[in-house]
Amino acid sequence: xxxxxxxxxxxxxxxxxxxxxxxxxxxxxxxxxxxxxxxxxxxxxxxxxxxxxxxxxxxxxxxxxxxxxxxxxxxxxxxxxxxxxxxxxxxxxxxxxxxxxxxxxxxxxxxxxxxxxxxxxxxxxxxxxxxxxxxxxxxxxxxxxxxxxxxxxxxxxxxxxxxxxxxxxxxxxxxxxxxxxxxxxxxxxxxxxxxxxxxxxxxxxxxxxxxxxxxxxxxxxxxxxxxxxxxxxxxxxxxxxxxxxxxxxxxxxxxxxxxxxxxxxxxxxxxxxxxxxxxxxxxxxxxxxxxxxxxxxxxxxxxxxxxxxxxxx
Numbered sequence: 001x002x003x004x005x006x007x008x009x010x011x012x013x014x015x016x017x018x019x020x021x022x023x024x025x026x027x028x029x030x031x032x033x034x035x036x037x038x039x040x041x042x043x044x045x046x047x048x049x050x051x052x053x054x055x056x057x058x059x060x061x062x063x064x065x066x067x068x069x070x071x072x073x074x075x076x077x078x079x080x081x082x083x084x085x086x087x088x089x090x091x092x093x094x095x096x097x098x099x100x101x102x103x104x105x106x107x108x109x110x111x112x113x114x115x116x117x118x119x120x121x122x123x124x125x126x127x128x129x130x131x132x133x134x135x136x137x138x139x140x141x142x143x144x145x146x147x148x149x150x151x152x153x154x155x156x157x158x159x160x161x162x163x164x165x166x167x168x169x170x171x172x173x174x175x176x177x178x179x180x181x182x183x184x185x186x187x188x189x190x191x192x193x194x195x196x197x198x199x200x201x202x203x204x205x206x207x208x209x210x211x212x213x214x215x216x217x218x219x220x221x222x223x224x225x226x227x228x229x230x231x232x233x234x235x236x237x238x239x240x241x242x243x244x245x246x247x248x249x250x251x252x253x254x255x256x257x258x259x260x261x262x263x264x265x266x267x268x269x270x271x272x273x274x275x276x277x278x279x280x281x282x283x284x285x286x287x288x289x290x291x292x293x294x295x296x297x298x299x300x301x302x303x304x305x306x307x308x309x310x311x312x313x
Contacts (some may be wrong), residue, residue, distance in 0.1 A: 001122055001208035004052060005274065007066055009044025009217065013287045015198050016297065027308040028248045028300040037194040046118025050098050057098070058245060064100065067185035069114075070193070071095035071163070073178040081179055082160045092309050095119075096189045099182055102126075104108070104134070111135070112161065112182060114153065119122055122210040142212050157196045159183035199305040201254055205284065207274040213275035217285070219247075221292065222302055228292060230285060232266060234273035240271075247292055250285040 019031055039048040054066040061304065070093040073080050097116040103109065107151035114119070121141065128135040131154065138152040147169040154162045161180040186193075207232035215234035222228075229244045248254055249263040267285060268278035292298055 001117060001120060001210065001212075004044055004117070005042050005216075005276075006045070006118065006120070006204060006206040006208070008045050008200070008203045009069055009219075009284050009288055011037075011040060011045055011048075011194070012198060012203055013284070013291065014043050016041050016287075016291050016294075019297065028297065029304060030217050032195070032304060034196075035195065035198075037190045037198070039190070039194075045118075045194060045197045046096050047189045049117035049199070050096050050115075051189065053101065053115060054098050057100070066098050066100050066115075068189050069099045069180050070186040070189075071097065071178055073176075075177050075179045078156065078162050078177050082156045086157060087181055090294045092196070093186070093188070093193050095178070096186060099180075104128075108240065109157075110260070114161070114180075121151070121206050122168045122208070122212065123306050125151075125153060127155055129155045129158065133153070152294070156182045158195050196308065199308060201299060201302060201305060203288070205281075209250045212243070213254060217269060217270065217274075217281070219288065221276070221298060230288075232270040236269070243270075247289040249289075250282065251289040252286060253295065 004205075013034065018035065019026065019028065027060060037047075039051060044052070050068055052280075054068060057064050057066045072081075072087065072091050073094050081087070094120060095131070097114060097118060099115075100113040102111050102113055104111070106247055109128060109130060109132070111126060114125040114127055116125070119141075125136045126134045131137070134238075135154065138150060140148065140224070141151045142149045148169055150166040152164045156162050156179070159182060161182055163178040164175065165178065167177045194227050201221040202218065202223065204216060204218040205220075206213045207212060217230050217232050219228055219230045228247045230243045230247065231238060231242060233242045235241070245266065245268050249260050250267075254260060264278075264282065267281055271278045271281035274281065
């Protein structure tokens, strides 16, 4: 987690640059269908992070056979979902993580080791078929001033794992189930999950430590009244600083002003915590701000997001 950043601002900017190279009048839906997603180091989603991790496990442990597993989120009826093997064609594989099959007690007991760099889980999670030790079970994934998020995992037979998320925010509890298909290696991580990621309206750049996100930027592309903001968060004086800055502060056409100078200073402070140069972070923010000024592209992108998964909006 500490050596690579989660960055879905970067992969979107690569996609947008490729779209611009296609020339004026290019239909975004047609371009998106033909687009071949790839791993870019300055735009690693769960897919790129998981592919890197799986490769490094193979290099570090002779004979290890890590594989990518797919995940569909917010499943209302887990038992019904798990009756299909593999999941039916209507499934939406939003997330990818790494798994290793393990046997303990001379092969008498089976299970999985799950590793999830995309959701910033800082340790391997053991999920035993029988739910007995070393089964990890329940743990607190994050505990901030805003919310507490807890994860738990349970094998649903030999082909599925239920991943339950419980979030407490402002005294209110929200709980939902995600389901991992572990019956085979997921072969469409780039062709499906990475391309799906490109359409999301919520974009992030996050540096992580062993406990989770430590600094970064996030934004939502469909802010009300077309007045979107970047939220920058980072450590300052032993506590978490969080600053909201309008996109237009970073756009190429924006003139210098005291407000813009102050925003640039905040971005430089955040960049130091993220582990990139101030120039690199400012270039990313400028790229997203300029992208947002392409109204037709943004509207078409959001429309594709709704068409792919209406329930996700």
